[in-house]
Amino acid sequence: MATTEKYLKPEVIRQIARLDLRAQFIVKGFMQGLHASPFHGFSVEFSEHRKYTHGDDPADIDWLVYAKTDKYYVKKFEAETNITGYLVMDLSASMAYSHEQELTKFEYSICLAAALCYLMIHQQDPVGLITFGEKIVDSLAPKSKRAQIGNILSLLAKLEPRDKTNIGNSLNQLAAMLKHSSLVMIFSDLLADPDEVIASLRRLRHGGHDVILFHVLDQAEVSFPFEGLVELEDPESGDTIEVDADAYRSVYLVEMDQFRTRYARECRQIGIDYVPLDTSMQFDRALTEYLTNRRNR
Numbered sequence: 001m002a003t004t005e006k007y008l009k010p011e012v013i014r015q016i017a018r019l020d021l022r023a024q025f026i027v028k029g030f031m032q033g034l035h036a037s038p039f040h041g042f043s044v045e046f047s048e049h050r051k052y053t054h055g056d057d058p059a060d061i062d063w064l065v066y067a068k069t070d071k072y073y074v075k076k077f078e079a080e081t082n083i084t085g086y087l088v089m090d091l092s093a094s095m096a097y098s099h100e101q102e103l104t105k106f107e108y109s110i111c112l113a114a115a116l117c118y119l120m121i122h123q124q125d126p127v128g129l130i131t132f133g134e135k136i137v138d139s140l141a142p143k144s145k146r147a148q149i150g151n152i153l154s155l156l157a158k159l160e161p162r163d164k165t166n167i168g169n170s171l172n173q174l175a176a177m178l179k180h181s182s183l184v185m186i187f188s189d190l191l192a193d194p195d196e197v198i199a200s201l202r203r204l205r206h207g208g209h210d211v212i213l214f215h216v217l218d219q220a221e222v223s224f225p226f227e228g229l230v231e232l233e234d235p236e237s238g239d240t241i242e243v244d245a246d247a248y249r250s251v252y253l254v255e256m257d258q259f260r261t262r263y264a265r266e267c268r269q270i271g272i273d274y275v276p277l278d279t280s281m282q283f284d285r286a287l288t289e290y291l292t293n294r295r296n297r
Contacts (some may be wrong), residue, residue, distance in 0.1 A: 007032070008282035013111055014102035019157045020149075023114035026283045030115070083183050083210070084142045085120050085127040087113045087152070088174065090188035091137060092165030093235040097189075099220030101279040106161040108279045109187035109216050112286055116185060117152050119287070121145075125183075129155055132170035133163025139177070168196030172203060181208040185290070190215055190263065198266050205270050212273040212290060215263060219280040224252045 006012055007029020016022045051072070060074040095106035103111070113129075120127040121144060128142030129152050140155060142148075167188060174184070184204055190197060190213075204211050220226070226245035233240045260276050267274035275289045 005029070005282065008284045010108060010111075010279060010282070011102040013283075014107075019110065019114055019153050022111050023118050023153065026111060026115040026287075027118050030284050030287050082123075082125050082144075084180065085116075085125055085183040085185060086130050086142065086174075086178075087117060087127065088130045088132070088171075088184060088186045089113060089156075089159065090165060090167065090186075091131050091133045091159065091161050091163045092167075092189070092191070093162050094165070094189055094191050095161035095216075097218050097221075097235060098279065099218055099225075101219055103279050104161075105189050105216045105218055105279055106159075108277075109214065110156050110159070112214065112216075112283060113185070113187055114153055114156060115283065115287060116290060117149055119291075121149050127152070130174060131155075131159060132165070132167070132174075134166040134169065136170055136173050136177075137163070142182075165192060167192045168200040171197070171200035175200070175203045175207050175209075178207060178209060181210070183210045183212070185212045185214065187214045187216055189217055189221075194259070194262060194266075198263075201267070201272055202270050205272060210273075212275060213263070213267060214286060215260065215274065215276045217276075217278050219278045222256060222278045224249050224256070 007025050013022050013025065016025055051074075056074050061072055062074065089109060090106075095109065096104050098104040098107075101108075117127055124144050126142035126144040127148065129138065129140040130136060131138040138155060138159075140151060143151075167190065171186070178184075201211060201213070224245070226249075228245060229242055230245045231240050231242050264274050264276065273289065275286055277286055
């Protein structure tokens with residue numbers, strides 16, 4: 001178990017420079033930690049064999065059947081079980097925050113998105129990438145070819161969280177862009193007006209999309225470990241405020257709990273999978289919730 005957990009700790013991932021290796025490291029650890037394949041009945045489901053005909057992909061030939069019968073048969077899959085996925089990344093400046101954790105919120109999200117990219121491509125599910133600040137910034141069309149992993153990781157590795165954000169506007173823009181039912185995986189700290197964000201999430205769901213909301217916060221934002229007089233800064237506006245941390249802690253923790261609880265409640269009501277995370281958590285929790293929710297769709 002210790003070996004498996006090693007793959008899933010943010011502090012270990014931080015030591016790996018290349019994003020592709022980070023993603024493979026996370027996926028390897030996650031897969032080793034499972035007692036059974038997460039892909040059974042997950043996405044592309046095996047249906048039956050049929051004789052190989054000209055134009056079929058040779059990669060689909062079942063060589064075990066060939067060895068027994070000396071005839072070529074291909075595995076037939078239920079193509080309609082595939083779903084197009086979009087990794088949707090928040091580029092707001094607040095995502096660059098880290099107090100004492102090895103990874104910033106953005107780095108944590110990038111690692112998780114890269115691992116999910118690997119998992120979806122492995123399943124032959126097309127996956128694309130959307131980034132946003134005050135509006136959508138990057139849009140990489142979904143594909144299921146293995147080369148797409150390189151395309152997505154290359155863009156992810158170049159991203160920097162430095163924009164002001166308008167999550168509601170960006171998600172509304174995304175909802176208008178998507179023409180077919182898709183799996184939308186959003187990575188954000190959600191530090192914006194909840195009313196606007198929740199309204200935009202409703203619009204995505206009403207558009208027929210499956211939505212998984214990864215709410216990524218720094219551990220310090222969840223636990224508020226500060227003491228004495230501290231200066232807090234808004235990373236987008238640069239405004240600062242000095243507070244007595246000891247006096248403010250109980251109020252802050254109540255408000256943070258209410259903030260996350262509201263998202264959990266609202267998402268449950270509209271059929272969105274809400275995954276609250278902080279940057280101290282091992283990556284298996286988010287991956288497990290993703291796979292479980294995706295399988296049950």
